[in-house]
Amino acid sequence: MIVKVDGLKKKYKKDWVLKGIDIEVEEPQIIALVGPNGSGKTTLMNCMTNLLTYDQGEVELLGQKNSDTKIFKDVSYLQDNRILYGTLTAYDHLKFICDVQGLPKSKIEEVAKRVGMESYLKKRVQNFSLGMKQHLLLAMVIINDPKVLLMDEPLTGLDPTSAIDMRNILLELREEGTTVIVSSHNLDEIDRLTNKIYFLKDGALLKESLEQFATKEYYLTVDDLEKAKGVLEEAAVPFLIYNQEQVTFEETDVELQTV
Ligand code: ADP
The missing domain is CATH 3.40.50.300 (P-loop containing nucleotide triphosphate hydrolases)
Structure with a gap:
């Protein structure tokens, strides 16, 4: 290891x-x-x-x-x-x-x-x-x-x-x-x-890494995004999803939202 x-x-x-x-x-x-x-x-x-x-x-x-x-x-x-x-x-x-x-x-x-x-x-x-x-x-x-x-x-x-x-x-x-x-x-x-x-x-x-949801370059398909949301919400990670594709972090506790 x-x-x-x-x-x-x-x-x-x-x-x-x-x-x-x-x-x-x-x-x-x-x-x-x-x-x-x-x-x-x-x-x-x-x-x-x-x-x-x-x-x-x-x-x-x-x-x-x-x-x-x-x-x-x-x-x-x-x-x-x-x-x-x-x-x-x-x-x-x-x-x-x-x-x-x-x-x-x-x-x-x-x-x-x-x-x-x-x-x-x-x-x-x-x-x-x-x-x-x-x-x-x-x-x-x-x-x-x-x-x-x-x-x-x-x-x-x-x-x-x-x-x-x-x-x-x-x-x-x-x-x-x-x-x-x-x-x-x-x-x-x-x-x-x-x-x-x-x-x-x-x-x-976070219990699971995003790896399983991410395709090349971390752009998520809409289907994957739905799954990722659940995991990220469960862990209460502050993040913002934009373009319905890419996930990024914000400094403050931002509600999960799609733009
Ligand atoms: P990050 O690298 O993600 O910014 P840190 O590891 O620097 O986070 O800090 C994690 C937490 O531990 C923060 O709440 C920070 O205020 C606290 N912390 C870091 N260093 C000390 C220290 N020497 N004494 C007390 N609290 C600390």
Whole structure:
């Protein structure tokens, strides 16, 4: 099993923010965790990667249990709030990771080429656009060729070109056998990336993923839409259906409606 999350529960003080999460991944693939802000996506990823302790349940990545090891081997995590140092170059950031992880320096050029940042590898980060920063952050987490890659909201705020680049690289990684877990508060962002979507709401997963209802690119047939409605309504997931075809999330609790 590549990823196994079994009955994971987490509380902050008295508030349960994860209420029994189960995720299983057997084949390398891209998995999306989609839910509104505050639904528990970051907490779940932090618990899965041992940055946070949790109260109940079990996490196993690549056959290693949380309890067995502090740092998972072959697992990388791009946190939402990862810091870059403006006065350092992209090269400096990548070299630091090579030094810490004992990787050969040849990996720097290799990964720069892969994410398309060769032209600004030696430039200081302070002048980078958000898209360039996100390329560097991605390079920093894939330079070690992880088998499992978790990314918290990697597509948020990216311009369309950078978002397409990011999607293409993630699809390439999956082709090479990396399992990628991506979170997003916006289903549209996940479009064309995967149809394995776990919906999260108030710390609980929707019982069934939308996978079984979704055809290519998540556009639902009208028949499928009727079935999807039932599942989503039952779980009280706030969402809006528009064009009678596509499902998206809204920040606020929106009544189910067709437009
Ligand atoms: P998401 O990533 O989906 O936006 P989070 O995992 O950040 O959700 O937050 C889930 C819930 O846990 C929210 O209600 C948030 O306010 C709460 N929370 C997150 N971090 C803390 C913390 N350090 N202490 C107390 N509550 C927290």
